Amino acid sequence: DVKVTQSSRYLVKRTGEKVFLECVQDMDHENMFWYRQDPGLGLRLIYFSYDVKMKEKGDIPEGYSVSREKKERFSLILESASTNQTSMYLCASSLRRNTEAFFGQGTRLTVV
Amino acid sequence: GQNIDQPTEMTATEGAIVQINCTYQTSGFNGLFWYQQHAGEAPTFLSYNVLDGLEEKGRFSSFLSRSKGYSYLLLKELQMKDSASYLCAVRDSNYQLIWGAGTKLIIKP
Numbered sequence: 001d002v003k004v005t006q007s008s009r010y011l012v013k014r015t016g017e018k019v020f021l022e023c024v025q026d027m028d029h030e031n032m033f034w035y036r037q038d039p040g041l042g043l044r045l046i047y048f049s050y051d052v053k054m055k056e057k058g059d060i061p062e063g064y065s066v067s068r069e070k071k072e073r074f075s076l077i078l079e080s081a082s083t084n085q086t087s088m089y090l091c092a093s094s095l096r097r098n099t100e101a102f103f104g105q106g107t108r109l110t111v112v
Numbered sequence: 113g114q115n116i117d118q119p120t121e122m123t124a125t126e127g128a129i130v131q132i133n134c135t136y137q138t139s140g141f142n143g144l145f146w147y148q149q150h151a152g153e154a155p156t157f158l159s160y161n162v163l164d165g166l167e168e169k170g171r172f173s174s175f176l177s178r179s180k181g182y183s184y185l186l187l188k189e190l191q192m193k194d195s196a197s198y199l200c201a202v203r204d205s206n207y208q209l210i211w212g213a214g215t216k217l218i219i220k221p
């Protein structure tokens with residue numbers, strides 16, 4: 001089974017802090033994604049990557065950056081956390097662009 | 113713009129059948145996915161439709177009509193563990209997934 005692991009289930013950070021969310025997948029998938037999920041809204045794509053050292057902006061990249069130095073690891077960085085970034089963050093990976101995505105367990109981030 | 117619509121919440125009885133609808137308007141179409149998400153957990157893949165018709169997988173079936181921009185997920189013999197949110201997502205012409213807000217399904221005994 002594919003396993004996508006996110007480094008934390010719950011995080012509480014202060015406004016202005018730099019926050020790192022880590023995601024690792026163990027199935028040699030090419031594609032990795034970061035989404036945020038808020039009540040009443042569908043999953044919104046922040047950034048994605050189709051290859052090592054490659055990154056593309058999704059629908060809501062403002063305030064975020066990413067890093068993919070190794071194929072299995074995709075990191076999401078909040079440069080200066082703000083309260084409107086309080087959300088559930090979901091990492092996902094897929095073998096190819098046209099296959100299903102597998103999700104990590106999510107990180108619930110609260111910015112105070 | 114791109115849009116996925118599904119009901120916010122539905123209630124059904126244990127042992128019954130429920131149909132969750134999804135309508136979409138997207139820039140191109142390269143398949144439709146259904147995911148299940150229990151509260152506080154990750155979404156898990158349920159089904160994939162790219163051609164018109166019905167795909168059956170045990171108690172769950174998914175239907176697609178591309179001409180109508182419409183899909184449904186049919187759950188039979190409902191069990192309490194089926195209480196979850198069901199997410200509809202469409203892959204557009206750029207192979208990006210466009211997600212609906214999800215349907216929260218409540219199962220009552």
